[in-house]
Amino acid sequence: MTESTRLAVAFLILVGAGSAAAEDLSLEVSHRARALHPGEVVILEVRVSERGAAPRATAFGKSIRMFPAEDGSLWRGLVGIDLTVEPGKVPVAVQATAADGAEVRKTYELAVLPKQFPTRRLRVAPRYVDPPxxxxxxxxxxxxDVAAIFEVSSAERLWSGGFRTPVPGPPTSSFGRRSVFNGQPRNPHSGTDFRSGAGTPVRAPNAGRVMLTGNQYFSGNVVVLDHGWGLYSYFAHLSTIDVAEGDLVARGEVVGAVGATGRVTGAHLHWTVRLNEARVDPLALLELFPDATPLD
Ligand SMILES: [Zn+2]
Known part of the structure; x- marks a missing residue:
């Protein structure tokens, strides 16, 4: 958008709000995403005409925390579109307070398009289909236990910059697939699987705090990282766990190793990302926030 278009948009917003003074605070909202589908991550961008007027935003009934991206006039926040969101217009309420105390409000719409996820059929040990x-x-x-962790949006944002892929192995297009185990339908696949041999180190995609480690029936050995502001990583089927609950890890730090524990057909890494409880594709994060750090 050119500067003159931007000014024109700002003027229209002012007129729309019934304000008279041209120097009033204005908000210009846009977004970036791979696509507006269920399971995608959306970067909400809000440009404020008054530097430092921190905008607030709400989507899907959750508050979206915004951080300054430039000099205090451009702010960003993350919106997660859950795997099961119905197509349609999702309102995002944005507001900011001007230096003189005036409130400016705006509703931005995300037009979520339908997406059909394919079905995957897997054979596993019967005890993982009909547990005793x-x-x-x-x-x-x-x-x-896991749901209680994801419910909390921690006040401190530990993640910043790019997200790195946790293992060198390639991802599979497994996110969102309807899963049929031994002929019986189960919950959709809420993460992305990476092909990597057993023992491959699993590295933190970004900084975070270790919230949970242990062995779970379906997921095998797991590590849950809280990146802050409602963003979580959950790694499953690990052979070993190299961190303890409460640890702070930096981006790239080893948290465990790839394994084949729990309900699996073979060794691989399962990575789930939760954003304000929404199940979103980790590959969307990697694409929107690329990390140039070389893999080792
Ligand atoms: Zn998986």
């Missing part, structure tokens, strides 16, 4: 009754309580508890 004595492990049902364990499965429920493990699901609740």
């Amino acid at each position: 009754p004595d492990v049902l309580a364990r499965i429920l508890r493990e699901a609740e």
Whole structure:
């Protein structure tokens, strides 16, 4: 957008809000994303005409934390479109307070398009399709433990800059696939699998705090990282765990190794990303925030 178009847009917003003074605070909202589909990450960008007027935003009933991207006039925040969001217009409420105390509000719309995820059919040990009754309580508890972690949007943003791929192995296009295990439908695949041999080090895609380590029935050995501001990484099927709950890890630090624990057909890395509880494709993060650090 040229500067003159930008000014024209700002003027229209002012007229629309019924304001008279040309120097009033104005908001210009845009977004960047691979696509507006279920499972995508959206970078919301808000340009404010008053430097330092921090905008606030809400989408899907969650507050979207914004951070300054330039000199205090451009702000960014992340919106996650959950795997199961129905296509349609999603309103994003944006507001900011001017230096004189005036509130400016704007509604931006994300037009979410439908996406059909393919089905994958897998064969696993029968105990992972029809678990024996004595492990049902364990499965429920493990699901609740993880859900309770994802519910919290930590106040401190630990992630910054680019996200690096956790293993050198290539990703598979497995995100969102409907999963049929031994002929029986199960939950859609809420992460992306990477082909990597057992023992390959798994590195933190960005800085974070270790929230959970341990062995789970379906996911095998897991590590959950809190990157802050509602963004989490969850690694499953590890052979070893190299961090402890409470540890702070830097981008690139080894958290464990690729394995074949839990409900798997073979060794691989499973990486789930949660953003304000939305299940989003980790590959979207990698594409929107590329990291130039070479893999080793
Ligand atoms: Zn997986």
